[in-house]
Amino acid sequence: MSDGGNEESAREIENVIEINPVISRSGANEFGRAIAKIAVAQICESVGFESFNESALESLSDIAVRYLCDLGKTASSYANSAGRTACNVFDIIQGMEDFGLLRGVLGASEAHNCVIESGALREIMDYVECAEEIPFAQPVPQFPVVRARKLIPSFLQMGETPEFKQIPDWLPAFPDPHTYRHSPVWNERVTDPRADKIELARQRRKAERSLLSLQQRLVCNGDVIASTSTTEPHDSKLEMQPNASENPFLAKPLQAGEKDVSPVILPDTVRNQADGENHISLLEAFAPAIEAMKDGPSESGHDVEKTLPDKRPAVCLEFKTGKKVLGDLLDLRLRNRGSGRTASWFGHNDEKDDKKRRAEFILRQSMENQQELTQL
């Protein structure tokens, strides 16, 4: 018994499992352990446990993995002893018997037992019959996943013949010479300086045009003042502003008679005369707005050439009540033509004045409305 006791103690020492809380695991190993954890948890649940301590679960799953590995090792060692590389059912049963000796198995004492009659196997058969079948919770992919490596193509596959005779063509091909040898680089593109210049000039002109139209639009949108008295040809504006970013007030002055300007009577308060630089620039500035009023809100940025009529007929338009202020303003402006008050619009580019006049018009309009209402 003392011998047995010693043996037992020796065995005990062997079966020490060291558990390290700080463990770094890697790759397929971690995945395998995680799955083992889940499987073990399921088994314990079926036995009757309701919850687990994390450390207990981890250690038990670790033991399960070890059991698995050891069973495989034992079985393979038995197969090797019998002179085989592939394992048998008998190898497994013998391995199971080895492990079963720890706990004691029915019929273990019989030395010459046929493997098939082993007690361990019988126990397992009983277990399979009695125990509940619990399939694993989730589908498990085949692991570890072997990534298909991209192989270097052989000489044959590349269609090359190896330089040296001793190299067979089924070997992987050599890398291209440009990968390890410095070769000269030629600039393939043919440069045409003249074409480049033309292209550059064209792009510049395009940019100028777009900037110009943008400015026109801005002026048109910001300007509510409308007048149909004068129209300006637009190309003159283009000439006046070669660079759209330039201040229009600083543009070059036009010669007298260069532009067709309507015979407007400017009040004396205006410093510059009709041929003056500022005046022309103002006219230009309002030209798109005028155009917009005439033609409608559609086109304002295109080059529209308009000839100024020599004689401007006085147009009297009747507008219904309840019109927009814009329409009313136009009406009033038209009516006031004869009096020459329209010119004052150009003269007084004062915002405050504008608003004041607008307010006056609105008042008059309301007065008229009231009158018409009373008529009804």
Place this chain on the structure above:
Amino acid sequence: MNATSQQQGQGQQQHPNIEGRHDDDAALSEFLASLMDYTPTIPDELVEHYLAKSGFQCPDVRLVRLVAVATQKFIADVATDALQQCKARQSAVIKDKREKQQKDKRLILTMEDLSRALHEVNIKIVLISDNIQKSSFQDDPIVMMK
């Protein structure tokens, strides 16, 4: 192979023994066939992975299932022992207070119960301090469980 030679030497007793062997063979093959119906909790892929790691080479699925079932039985036995330990501890507490029993109704797998259950299978669990950073049993188990 000893068993067969002994049986052959027995002469008249051969027939029932041979028949017995045939029965056993039949039982084994039946059992292996029944394994295909039974799905063990431990998935086949996991078992295959670890068996391949340890040198076990066999294309037969039934053997893989057999190993899985054996492992499952082992773990179930250990868990059952731990459960008995847990229940035994709970029953010792009953006499103190009824309220405590209500709280402790949940059966939790603890390290203590587990180590006691594993002691019966001759497995000792030792906790190493945090100073040792590298794990000592990452891939190869230090210990054979014999």
